[in-house]
Amino acid sequence: xxxxxxxxxxxxxxxxxFEAPGPxxxxxxxxxxxxxxxxxxxxxxxxxxxxxxxxxxxxxxPPRRLxxxxxxxRAAWAAAEPLELEGRVIELPVVYGGAGGPHMADVAAHTGxxxxxxxxxxxxxLYPVYALGSHPxxxxxxxxxxxxxxxxxxxxxxxIPGGAVSIGGAQTGVSASAGPSGWNTIGxxxxxxxxxxxxxxxxxxxxxxxxxxxxxxxx
Amino acid sequence: xxxxxxxxxLATVQDLGREGGLRWGVGTSGAMDPLxxxxxxxxxxxxxxxxxxxxxxxxxxVRFAEDCAFAVAGADCAATLDTRPLMPWSTYEARAxxxxxxxxxxxxxxxxxxxxxxxxxxxxxxxxLNSRSTQLRGAFGGLDGRxxxxxxxxxxxxxxxxxxxxxxxxxxxxxxxxxxxxGCAAMRVLPAAEYEGYTAASREAFWSTPWKVTPQSDRYGxxxxxxxxxxIAAMExxxxxIVPGVIQVPPGGQPIVQMRDAQPSGGYPKLGTVxxxxxxxxxxxxxxxxxxxxxxxxxxxVAALAEVRAWLDESGRLLDLHQGLRQAx
Numbered sequence: 001x002x003x004x005x006x007x008x009x010x011x012x013x014x015x016x017x018f019e020a021p022g023p024x025x026x027x028x029x030x031x032x033x034x035x036x037x038x039x040x041x042x043x044x045x046x047x048x049x050x051x052x053x054x055x056x057x058x059x060x061x062p063p064r065r066l067x068x069x070x071x072x073x074r075a076a077w078a079a080a081e082p083l084e085l086e087g088r089v090i091e092l093p094v095v096y097g098g099a100g101g102p103h104m105a106d107v108a109a110h111t112g113x114x115x116x117x118x119x120x121x122x123x124x125x126l127y128p129v130y131a132l133g134s135h136p137x138x139x140x141x142x143x144x145x146x147x148x149x150x151x152x153x154x155x156x157x158x159x160i161p162g163g164a165v166s167i168g169g170a171q172t173g174v175s176a177s178a179g180p181s182g183w184n185t186i187g188x189x190x191x192x193x194x195x196x197x198x199x200x201x202x203x204x205x206x207x208x209x210x211x212x213x214x215x216x217x218x219x
Numbered sequence: 220x221x222x223x224x225x226x227x228x229l230a231t232v233q234d235l236g237r238e239g240g241l242r243w244g245v246g247t248s249g250a251m252d253p254l255x256x257x258x259x260x261x262x263x264x265x266x267x268x269x270x271x272x273x274x275x276x277x278x279x280x281v282r283f284a285e286d287c288a289f290a291v292a293g294a295d296c297a298a299t300l301d302t303r304p305l306m307p308w309s310t311y312e313a314r315a316x317x318x319x320x321x322x323x324x325x326x327x328x329x330x331x332x333x334x335x336x337x338x339x340x341x342x343x344x345x346x347x348l349n350s351r352s353t354q355l356r357g358a359f360g361g362l363d364g365r366x367x368x369x370x371x372x373x374x375x376x377x378x379x380x381x382x383x384x385x386x387x388x389x390x391x392x393x394x395x396x397x398x399x400x401x402g403c404a405a406m407r408v409l410p411a412a413e414y415e416g417y418t419a420a421s422r423e424a425f426w427s428t429p430w431k432v433t434p435q436s437d438r439y440g441x442x443x444x445x446x447x448x449x450x451i452a453a454m455e456x457x458x459x460x461i462v463p464g465v466i467q468v469p470p471g472g473q474p475i476v477q478m479r480d481a482q483p484s485g486g487y488p489k490l491g492t493v494x495x496x497x498x499x500x501x502x503x504x505x506x507x508x509x510x511x512x513x514x515x516x517x518x519x520x521v522a523a524l525a526e527v528r529a530w531l532d533e534s535g536r537l538l539d540l541h542q543g544l545r546q547a548x
Binding site: 009 | 240243244245246348354356357359360409412435439440456457458461462469470482483485487493494495496520521
């Protein structure tokens with residue numbers, strides 16, 4: 001994807017992906033939130049799903065003219081003003097390393113940092129929730145220190161437990177339930193992120209923020 | 220009411236899937252072979268989207284605690300009602316106390332992996348977030364959000380005598396809408412955003428060589444084995460929405476096709492997407508079998524979806540016609 005030009009691609013016949021140009025920022029994400037609000041009012045759109053500086057549209061049926069949808073998205077993006085969402089701050093106590101952080105050594109090997117430096121850099125920021133995805137209640141977070149970025153694993157792990165704190169590329173997050181993952185798990189926490197009987201069912205929404213508090217570091 | 224007699228796990232309650240939860244990270248779930256589920260329901264006069272039991276491990280047995288009409292669609296698994304052999308893709312009436320047994324799927328031109336047991340009125344479990352499908356990752360939907368176990372009981376929406384004629388069947392879509400390459404089940408694919416990021420040799424191999432369905436294939440995804448697919452340069456993506464059918468390629472080079480329990484978002488590069496109209500073919504591909512991918516154009520993919528819809532409409536029309544003739548006679 002060019003840094004100057006927005007990306008547009010198809011995911012089969014009933015979903016399209018729009019990717020914002022430029023570096024990943026909260027400002028761009030606020031425009032993605034605005035674009036989602038706009039696109040979900042379009043007749044052919046089943047659901048507008050923000051990702052990390054991108055937006056997937058799930059469609060009720062294949063668009064008759066793909067170019068028309070692409071053009072409409074580009075125009076709406078150009079017109080999108082940042083949407084300021086006021087959210088809550090949730091603090092999560094994290095045990096870093098040990099059995100709950102099996103890939104800490106891989107992050108250390110990739111970044112060249114020691115355990116304490118990784119923990120310090122990971123727990124310093126206030127992480128805004130950019131989007132939900134992956135599995136029920138899971139939050140994609142912005143704001144990770146790029147110096148601890150670590151590529152996704154060559155082969156995904158078949159199951160990591162709920163509460164796993166992990167790094168995938170330049171992103172970090174907390175799994176809300178056990179399941180497969182390609183990310184590097186560096187710690188664990190304990191929090192219920194999703195209840196299907198609640199309205200809304202997810203604990204956190206875009207605009208909320210997470211702070212990781214160091215509860216313990218296991219060497 | 221039916222009682223599950225088999226301890227073989229992995230059978231789940233599924234309907235056509237859950238919509239509207241992607242923004243909370245809730246994937247679609249739903250039948251791996253939506254055509255079989257919809258056709259089984261049509262046979263019983265149910266809504267196409269009624270819930271049924273998806274069975275991927277055999278043998279599988281249930282006892283009917285009351286009279287109930289049912290249909291078995293999908294894999295041809297030598298079903299018997301007590302000792303009576305049954306035809307696949309057909310409706311029958313069970314009497315209270317009778318046992319339905321599904322055996323290992325039959326070979327032949329098209330050996331499928333999953334059978335669907337549809338009940339009159341659909342399997343009656345609570346609707347959670349717009350669907351009765353089991354959401355295994357979130358542990359909700361279906362029966363208590365989990366796979367079925369021996370001793371579980373499920374209610375049919377409208378048990379009792381069949382409202383539809385019994386003993387009639389449909390010709391399965393694998394025969395009506397066949398798609399194979401060199402003797403392998405084939406699926407049409409639309410290239411996705413990172414397609415051009417793979418070497419020409421890898422792209423060529425993707426279309427021209429068979430892909431083995433590995434044992435690490437399930438409702439979440441089909442992990443395929445074949446030629447290692449190599450990117451021109453390493454790609455690290457931002458997480459974005461994905462749908463069932465998306466073919467991700469982790470850095471190991473072996474593709475994973477996202478299936479119905481797939482995460483609704485991901486970050487591995489995407490080579491293509493198995494088109495919606497053909498995803499049932501992959502959902503029915505047994506572990507150990509080989510599949511092939513066929514490059515489709517946008518128009519072909521859209522036409523294929525219309526063809527699937529037309530098959531279901533025609534099936535419904537024929538069943539209505541048969542019903543009308545039976546009532547008139």
